[in-house]
Amino acid sequence: MKKAFLLPLLAALLISVLAACGSNENDNSSNSSSDSGKSGKKVTISFVHWRGEDVKVFDSLIAKFEAENPNIKVEQQVYPSDQYQTTVQAKLTDGSVGDVFASFPGAQFEAISKAGLFTDLTGESFVANYTPALIEAGQKDGKQLALPYQLVYNMPIYNVKLFEKYGIEIPKDWDSFLAMAEKLKQNGIIPIAFPGADIGPGQFMNTMVMNNATDPEIFTKLEAGETKLTDEWWVKTLSQFKELNDKGYFQQDALGTKDQGAGALFAQEKAAILATGSYQLAQNKKNNPNLEQGLLAPITVSADQAVYEGIHTTTFMLAVNSKSKHPEEAKKWIAFLSGAEAAGEYANGTGQNVTVKDVQYTSEELQAVSEWTTKKTRFQPRYTITNSEIQTAVTNSIQAVLGGTSPEQAAKDAQAIVDQQLGK
Amino acid sequence: MKNRKWTLLLFFAPGTILYLALFVYPTLSGFYYSFTDWDGLSPSYSYVGLDNFKTLSEHIVFRKSLVNNLKFMLAVVICQTVISLILALMLQRKSKLSAALRSLYFVPTILSSVSVGFIWTFMYDPSLGLLNGTLDKIGLSGFTQNWLGNMQIAIFSLAAVQAWAHIGQMVILFVAGLQGIPRELLEAAKLDGGTRLQVFLRVTWPLLAPAAAVVVSYTTIQSFKAFDLVFTMTNGGPAYSTEILSTFIYNTAFTNFKFGLASAGSIFFLMLIAIITWLQFRVIRTDRASYS
Numbered sequence: 001m002k003k004a005f006l007l008p009l010l011a012a013l014l015i016s017v018l019a020a021c022g023s024n025e026n027d028n029s030s031n032s033s034s035d036s037g038k039s040g041k042k043v044t045i046s047f048v049h050w051r052g053e054d055v056k057v058f059d060s061l062i063a064k065f066e067a068e069n070p071n072i073k074v075e076q077q078v079y080p081s082d083q084y085q086t087t088v089q090a091k092l093t094d095g096s097v098g099d100v101f102a103s104f105p106g107a108q109f110e111a112i113s114k115a116g117l118f119t120d121l122t123g124e125s126f127v128a129n130y131t132p133a134l135i136e137a138g139q140k141d142g143k144q145l146a147l148p149y150q151l152v153y154n155m156p157i158y159n160v161k162l163f164e165k166y167g168i169e170i171p172k173d174w175d176s177f178l179a180m181a182e183k184l185k186q187n188g189i190i191p192i193a194f195p196g197a198d199i200g201p202g203q204f205m206n207t208m209v210m211n212n213a214t215d216p217e218i219f220t221k222l223e224a225g226e227t228k229l230t231d232e233w234w235v236k237t238l239s240q241f242k243e244l245n246d247k248g249y250f251q252q253d254a255l256g257t258k259d260q261g262a263g264a265l266f267a268q269e270k271a272a273i274l275a276t277g278s279y280q281l282a283q284n285k286k287n288n289p290n291l292e293q294g295l296l297a298p299i300t301v302s303a304d305q306a307v308y309e310g311i312h313t314t315t316f317m318l319a320v321n322s323k324s325k326h327p328e329e330a331k332k333w334i335a336f337l338s339g340a341e342a343a344g345e346y347a348n349g350t351g352q353n354v355t356v357k358d359v360q361y362t363s364e365e366l367q368a369v370s371e372w373t374t375k376k377t378r379f380q381p382r383y384t385i386t387n388s389e390i391q392t393a394v395t396n397s398i399q400a401v402l403g404g405t406s407p408e409q410a411a412k413d414a415q416a417i418v419d420q421q422l423g424k
Numbered sequence: 425m426k427n428r429k430w431t432l433l434l435f436f437a438p439g440t441i442l443y444l445a446l447f448v449y450p451t452l453s454g455f456y457y458s459f460t461d462w463d464g465l466s467p468s469y470s471y472v473g474l475d476n477f478k479t480l481s482e483h484i485v486f487r488k489s490l491v492n493n494l495k496f497m498l499a500v501v502i503c504q505t506v507i508s509l510i511l512a513l514m515l516q517r518k519s520k521l522s523a524a525l526r527s528l529y530f531v532p533t534i535l536s537s538v539s540v541g542f543i544w545t546f547m548y549d550p551s552l553g554l555l556n557g558t559l560d561k562i563g564l565s566g567f568t569q570n571w572l573g574n575m576q577i578a579i580f581s582l583a584a585v586q587a588w589a590h591i592g593q594m595v596i597l598f599v600a601g602l603q604g605i606p607r608e609l610l611e612a613a614k615l616d617g618g619t620r621l622q623v624f625l626r627v628t629w630p631l632l633a634p635a636a637a638v639v640v641s642y643t644t645i646q647s648f649k650a651f652d653l654v655f656t657m658t659n660g661g662p663a664y665s666t667e668i669l670s671t672f673i674y675n676t677a678f679t680n681f682k683f684g685l686a687s688a689g690s691i692f693f694l695m696l697i698a699i700i701t702w703l704q705f706r707v708i709r710t711d712r713a714s715y716s
Contacts (some may be wrong), residue, residue, distance in 0.1 A: 086678035093465055111681045115465030197573060197661065253550035255662045256573025261549060388680045389485075399662035403575040410663075417484050 044073045045329050048088055049102035050081040051316065053283070057349035065336045072329045092117050095323030099330040103146060103317045105137040106383035107391060112319075118145035119320035119327060126331075126338040134314045134355035137379070147334065148314030149343075151353040153278040153295055153372050154206050154380050155310045160292040162189060162272045170296050173303040174240070181249040184272045192244065193271035195262035196254040201398035202391075204275040206311040206380050207297040209237045214307040219384045219394075225422050229397065229415040230408070238397060238407035240300055245402050255402050267291065277313075281365040282351025293368055310372060313380040314355055393417040451694075457687040464683035476688035486689065488664050489672040492579050493648060496668055499583035500647035505639055508591050512598030513624075526599070530592035537589065541656030544585045548572050548657075572658055575665035582657060582666055586650055594639045601635025602628070641704040648697055669693050 047058070055078060062074045077097060079087045085108055091097045093115065103112055112118060121127060122144045127135070130147060138146035163170075166187055171177035181191035194200045209218075213233035221227045228234075244250055251257060251265060259276070266274035267287035273296070274280065281293055297310040318337065320330040336342055343356035351365040353373075361370060385391040397414035401407055458476055462469035480486050511529060515522050532540065547554045548571035556568040571581040605628060613623045629636075651670035654660070660667035660675065673693065677686035 086674075089465060089678075111463065111465060114463065116467070117465070197658070251551065253570035253573050255575075256548070256550040256570040258545070258549075261552060264552070392675075392679075396661070396663040400575070403573075403662055403665070405663070420482070420484055 042071055042073055043326050043329050044075055045099040045324075045326050045333060046075050046077060046097045047100045047333065048077045048079070048091075048098040049316070050079055050084040051102075051350075052078050052080065054346070054350045054352075057346055060349070061337065061342055061345060064342070065333060068336070069329075069332060072332065074333055089115075089117075092321055093323065095321055095325060098321045099324040099326050100333050101319055101321055102149075103319060104383070105148065105313065105315055105317060105380075107386050107388040109137070109140075109146065109317065110386045113140050113145055117319075117322050119322045119324070119330075120145060121147065121320065121331075121334075124331060124335070126335040129338040129340070129343075129357060130355050131357055137314045137383070138317045138319075146317035146319040147338070148317045148355055149337065149346075150279075150314065150316040151355050151373075152313045152315055153310060153353075153369055153377065154203050154313050155277060155295045155297045155372075156192070156204070156207065157266070157274045157276065157278070157281060157284065157293050158296050159266070159269060159272050160294050162269065171299060173299050173306070174301060177298050177300075178243075178247070178249075181244070181247070185248060190251045190265060190271035191249040192251075192273045192275050193257075193262040193265040194250040194254040194275045195257050195259045196250070196399060196402055197256055197258045199259050200254070200257075200262065200275055201395040202382055203277055204241075205237070205395065205398055206382055208240060208300055209233070209381055210297070210308045210311060210378055211299060211301045211306050212237050212240075213381075216378055216381075216384070219381055222418065223385065223387055223390060223422070229394065229411045229418060234394075234397075235407050235411050237300070238401045238410055241398055242401050242407055250402075255399060263287070278365075278369050279352065281368065282363075285351075285365060293365070295369055295372060307376070308378045309375045310377040311380050312372070312377040313383060315383075316352075387421055389421050390418050393421075454687045454690050457684055458691050460684045460687075462683045463681040464677055464686075465681060469684070472684065476685045477692075479685060480688050480692060485664060485667060486672055489660075489667040489669050492664075492666060493668040495579050496583050496586070496650065497644055497647040499580050500586050500650075501640055501643045503583065504587040504591055504594055504643045505636065507587065508594035508639065509598055509636070511591070511595045512602055515595065515599055516602050526595070529595050532589045533592040535589070537652030538656050540585065540589045541653045544653075545572070545657050548581060572666075573662060575662055578658060578662065578666045582650075582654055583647070585657070586647060586653055589653070590643070590646060594643065597635055597639050597642075598632070601632045604635075605631045637704065637707060641701065644700055644704065645697055648693075648700070669696075 047062075049058075055076065058076055062076060065074060066072065084104075088098060088101065089108075089112065092101060092112070103109055120143045122142075124144075127144055127147065134151060135144065135148050137148050138144060162184070166183055166189075168180050168183060169176075171180045184191040194204065215221070218227060218233065222229065245254065251262070251271060262271070262274060262276070263280060263284065264287070265271040267284050269288070269291075274284070278295060284291055284293060295310065297308075299306045318334050320327055320334065324330050337346070338356055340356060340358045340360075343354045344359045344361075346352070347354045347359055347361060347366060348363045351363055353361070353366060353369060361367060382391060382394070385394065393414040397410040400410040400413065405413070457469075459471055459473060460469045461472045461475075511525075515526055535543075546552075550556055550568075550570045550573060553571075555571065559565060559568045569577060569581075572578050609627055609631075610623060613627045618626065649670065650668065651674065654666055654668055654671050655674065658666040660671045669689065670693075673686045673689040676682050676689060
């Protein structure tokens with residue numbers, strides 16, 4: 001009787017112990033799939049990224065890749081961008097997901113490279129498919145650790161028809177930018193839809209600061225203690241943010257507006273400018289097919305002092321996890337994506353420019369920004385900040401100004417955090 | 425007898441193993457990492473002694489988050505205790521609606537914090553949200569606010585949602601406390617000529633004090649531990665005005681990759697909660713009234 005009772009109990013105990021070790025089980029199965037890959041059987045690789053809006057296009061690309069490589073299966077896993085760092089990076093460390101993964105430039109790239117999670121792609125044949133100047137964000141210590149796939153213009157989007165309706169030309173200096181905003185306001189249009197609660201400060205700061213501090217190394221110098229946020233370049237930028245807010249050129253209560261809310265104001269043509277970036281062109285068009293969109297950057301100085309016309313970022317950096325059990329298969333997937341045909345399908349299907357050479361753009365949104373490839377743009381200044389606490393302090397100083405703090409005080413408060421980070 | 429011991433041990437084993445693996449081990453490893461400079465990703469790290477605790481004591485954002493957390497906690501405790509007590513007293517009156525209302529108050533408790541966060545972010549939206557829209561419609565436009573965008577009130581807007589989400593549990597605790605008070609005592613007090621207020625202050629409240637202490641204690645701990653709501657609604661913004669201890673620890677570990685510093689923050693957090701709980705249980709013990 002006792003034995004009959006103990007047997008199921010022991011079985012239950014065994015099951016619970018096995019359940020506790022579930023993750024190890026998964027690892028083992030993953031190992032066995034690696035072995036099977038070598039013996040000609042199907043290998044599954046995990047492709048992790050944050051762009052939910054690209055899933056359909058990637059599904060199509062995966063189908064083509066799998067047809068060409070019948071022994072490789074690509075499993076696409078998407079995590080929202082705001083959770084991407086937290087959810088994915090921990091998983092990358094044990095190699096359980098993300099044989100191929102995407103990363104952001106700047107602070108995230110630094111953290112992942114410091115942890116040694118990037119496989120060195122230097123010398124791989126597919127690297128030559130990219131425009132060399134556009135993949136520098138994925139380089140460190142002379143090695144190509146990741147390949148920035150997207151070319152994004154982090155510049156405000158404007159409603160072309162509204163500008164035409166009110167006879168507004170693209171402003172060439174700060175005075176004409178203010179005059180443009182005033183004219184729109186007088187006509188009952190919100191000049192700038194600003195998502196101040198989330199992505200707005202981090203996006204709009206780039207164009208606002210680009211001509212106030214023309215040195216591309218300005219934030220690198222900030223992190224080296226060679227310049228301060230209390231210096232003229234940043235206080236002036238904050239003052240101009242304040243001016244736009246005080247004059248009512250942002251929508252009311254901009255600090256309480258999130259990305260979607262600001263996007264809705266623009267898509268409904270209640271606002272003439274959306275202070276985000278080219279990555280939202282396709283979404284805007286989806287929300288309002290009648291929209292005609294262009295990109296413009298606020299020029300915060302006089303026309304003769306303006307050095308830069310806009311901002312670009314090379315992001316969505318493709319990489320192979322150094323802990324991957326299938327590095328060769330992972331490289332094959334990146335090589336496939338690096339081909340002009342696949343990159344073209346991705347670009348035209350998602351409305352994103354890419355860094356791959358010889359890609360034919362067909363979509364209206366991409367044509368709208370194609371002129372920017374020849375203009376003088378600079379790499380997104382925010383992404384040159386490698387310490388994320390400093391990055392937050394910088395963007396929070398913009399929020400503080402919009403919340404009523406004086407530009408001088410907001411700059412001082414943010415510099416105090418920077419100083420603490422630098423150990424001063 | 426010996427077999428019986430082994431059987432008992434086998435029964436305890438699964439739970440014990442899970443408890444050790446999922447609670448004791450992470451707590452102890454967190455304690456260990458609080459003395460290191462581990463970034464949470466790299467395979468190597470160094471022992472830094474008490475450096476993390478020193479850094480924490482001087483950290484501007486950590487200090488802000490502690491102050492914000494205290495404001496948040498006080499607002500939640502006052503709001504939640506007072507409103508749930510009033511609701512419980514109303515539910516005590518015999519009415520056909522009592523049971524339905526009790527369920528209604530409990531509904532927010534069963535919603536996930538993340539859903540509550542999304543619902544209220546929409547409600548609070550300054551231009552499209554239901555709250556300002558309703559205030560406008562009923563002629564109270566003067567009370568419309570930038571609920572989550574105003575740095576002075578954002579933390580209290582979050583506290584209101586936290587209180588709303590958990591008020592049902594507190595009502596149930598108070599109702600249970602009220603049902604434990606002998607009816608004869610209340611009737612005797614009324615017969616002696618006591619007004620409603622006098623009966624409440626002299627009879628009901630003293631006997632309800634243990635339930636109130638549990639409510640306050642539970643609410644305090646719950647509001648200190650709040651994370652999901654704040655993370656989904658503001659993630660500490662605007663400009664650190666809603667940064668609380670849990671979001672600071674989370675961001676330090678997973679956004680700033682300072683796992684050692686975040687662990688030190690967690691240890692501080694654990695000690696703070698332990699001290700508050702200990703103090704409150706002492707109060708509960710000394711403040712207990714009896715009708716025996």
